[in-house]
């Protein structure tokens with residue numbers, strides 16, 4: 001399995017001199033497993049991935065599976081700029097949860113309503129299938145599972161297992177216990193999430209907030225990085241990618257978070273702040 | 283005749299707990315462990331009230347709510363959403379989809395029973 005980060009920023013793209021090292025694009029992660037292409041979220045980072053895939057394919061058809069965690073802007077805003085979807089012959093299955101009121105394909109189509117965007121979903125020439133995620137799915141050798149995370153609206157986390165290796169993508173998630181102030185209920189919910197991440201080789205997880213942020217932003221649907229590290233440790237993850245960086249956080253601040261996270265992990269878990277362009281072999 | 287309550291939650295412990303308490307209070311209780319089962323039970327038993335979790339496998343509680351409210355035969359069914367999610371947007375969404383009440387987990391069992399009584403009246407003993 002191989003992972004490449006195309007966007008690691010949460011909430012809103014944050015380009016500029018202060019975010020050059022960790023990047024300013026919103027969530028998009030490329031995963032190659034069992035000879036297949038998986039794309040996790042379609043934030044603004046997917047634009048560059050599209051360019052890369054077109055070049056790599058050299059005119060041959062591209063097929064892949066795109067997994068959307070939820071349809072907040074930062075996780076879908078790059079989709080209309082993902083050039084492979086305009087190329088006939090290409091084929092993508094786009095997976096996501098049913099929204100609170102509308103079917104998944106309707107929500108994605110709404111993103112390209114003429115009021116917001118000049119090209120409509122129907123104008124995309126690649127073959128696109130929108131799939132509402134139900135139970136586990138098998139793609140050749142790759143098993144994909146999902147669970148609901150704790151975030152406003154309907155939000156999914158995905159786990160990809162292949163040949164004894166795994167990658168778990170849990171972004172936009174607020175640790176229950178932090179939110180519910182140490183209730184047994186919160187603990188139990190967190191335990192279920194831990195089980196979902198159990199023993200994973202790479203956990204890519206929401207770590208948007210510092211302790212200071214959380215005093216104000218409890219109940220906003222994101223986690224303190226210290227809680228994310230605790231989750232990684234409890235789940236027995238091999239590596240932890242701190243993800244969904246706050247748009248107000250510059251590179252130096254992220255360096256400091258990475259350093260502190262490593263301190264908290266105490267050498268029992270390899271953790272790092274995910275950087276745009278970074279690749280990881282699993 | 284005893285009023286009918288359906289408990290839908292993928293947390294078996296919660297279902298058993300609530301089921302026992304409601305039975306003891308005098309209600310007729312049905313149970314389901316995912317959204318699809320819940321919807322089937324509603325159609326089969328036409329309960330007076332449904333305690334409905336949101337984040338469940340197979341079918342999300344929002345979808346169950348929507349399906350029930352789309353069928354006028356079930357207009358009289360009260361829906362109380364019970365969820366560990368306390369985000370304002372989820373509470374609003376549930377109400378918009380036709381839920382009569384939204385109770386955030388963890389709830390006090392006595393309080394939940396009071397809410398049920400508010401909707402159904404004291405159970406016939």
Ligand SMILES: [Zn+2]
Pocket residue numbers: 010011072074075172244
């Ligand atoms: Zn986000």
Ligand SMILES: [Zn+2]
Pocket residue numbers: 070072151172
């Ligand atoms: Zn979000």
